[in-house]
Amino acid sequence: MRSATALFPLDCDVETSPYRLVPEGPPRGELRIGGAKNAALPLIAAALLADEGTTVLHDVPPVRDVQLLLAIIERLGATVEADWETRRVEIDASTLTSQAPDPDLCGQLRGSLMLMGPLLARFGATSMGRPGGCSIGARQFDIHLSGLQRLGANIQQDGPMLRAAASRLRGASILLDLPTHTGTQQLVMAAVKAEGTTRICNAAREPEVAELCRALVEMGAVIEGIGGAELVIHGRPRLRGTETTVGPSRIETALFAMIACLPGGHLTIRNPGAGAQPVLIKIQEMGAKVWQRGADVLEVKAPPSLSPCNMVTWPYPGFPTDSQAPLMALCCFASGRSIIRERMYENRFQQAPELARMGADILVHNDLAVVTGPARLRGADVQATDLQAGAALLLAAMGAEGSTTIHNFGEVLRGYADLDQSLGEIGARLEPAARTQ
Secondary structure (H helix, E strand, O other), X not given: OEOHHHOOOOOOOOOOOOEEEEEXXXXXXXXXXXXXXXXXXXXXXXXHHOOEOOEEEEOOOOOHHHHHHHHHHHHOXXXXXXXXXXXXXXXXHHXXXXXXXXXXXXXXXXXXXXXXXXXXXXXXXXXXXXXOOOOOOOOOOHHHHHHHHHOOOEEEEEOOEEEEEOXXXXXXXXXXXXXXXXXXXXXXXXXXOOEOEXXXXXXXXXXXXXXXXXXXXXXXXXXXXXXXXXXXXXXXOOOEOOEEEOOEOHHHHHHHHHHOOOOOOEEEEEOOOOOOHHHHHHHHHOOOEEEEEOOOEEEEEOOOOOOOOEEEEOOOOOEOHHHHHHHHHHHOOOOEEEEEEOOOOOOOOOHHHHHHHOOOEEEEEOOEEEEEEOXXXXXXXXXXXXXXXXXXXXXHHHOOEOOEEEEOOHHHHOOOXXXXXXXXXXXXXXXXXXXXX
């Protein structure tokens, strides 16, 4: 076991590193989906709620965002050990000495915001820097703050700092204006130690929310309605550590299912993530063949000719905004006009001009994108402006002629683990590229 920071030293330069993808034929073969970043982050935050015992997480994805959150809680005094070869992480939060996360590290990670609820519940106060993350829109966190205020927290925004205090959190009824999954997770983690009963209406229903709730129940929390749009939490004064496995990524499952739809594609996806169904339904509408071989194997085969589609992003179980960019790239290979509407974030079409560099025909106006295909994509030098825009460029590069160099590839490494191995198993070569001066 090693320190959480052993995989990615915090001063390493991963943000601008370029990578080159060289397709070596249609995507064919077999790969396995690992633990989801978006499931691991709240489970790490929830470990801070344990007054005693150690929390053990299995299948933790060795990605930059996970490493950052582990480094943040280490600096709070938690004892963290990670075996990245087996993807096992142990967290002992009984040794916490601080409730003020490092603001510089918080500024690199949107998920750092989820520490506010656990620290308030555990210590009654926290002071933390504003969270960072992808530049895909305003991503307001007012729902987080207003919900914590309903539970009795006094929150002040002091320049770049958020300061919260509560002599005692008390249960309350909370109606979320939007079913935000991070906001729901935040409030659940605060409510499990609040006095009395908390009712969260219009709660997010993403699988990662249910996964967090089930882990909290294993820690001693009492939560009713798991998986539904209304959660009832009965507060308990003390929680203990637990052992759980991070669920496989539905977003990574969706990405490789879409890659399988490229001309000549045929992939077997093992350990697919629960919740990828909205994307699977959409690619079936486009003509792909999808077979579920039991609970643990998914098979996807491309049609002779890919049909265009219409799609609107929406909270789960709608089409996920995190899969919108790769779908846009896939639509470049469809015969006809596809219409994509992005309803979640106002700046999430940043992949469109990069795809155009490769030969795509995409017209963007406000929250609407029109993709006309099939386009003959060619490898080019492109920029990963955010995590999922980078995933879209990977998909496009898999179906393009020649090699593609993706700059700022650290954005992709924030959320996808072992891409070189996964892509190598299905007929592509991903390798670091020399920097241009």
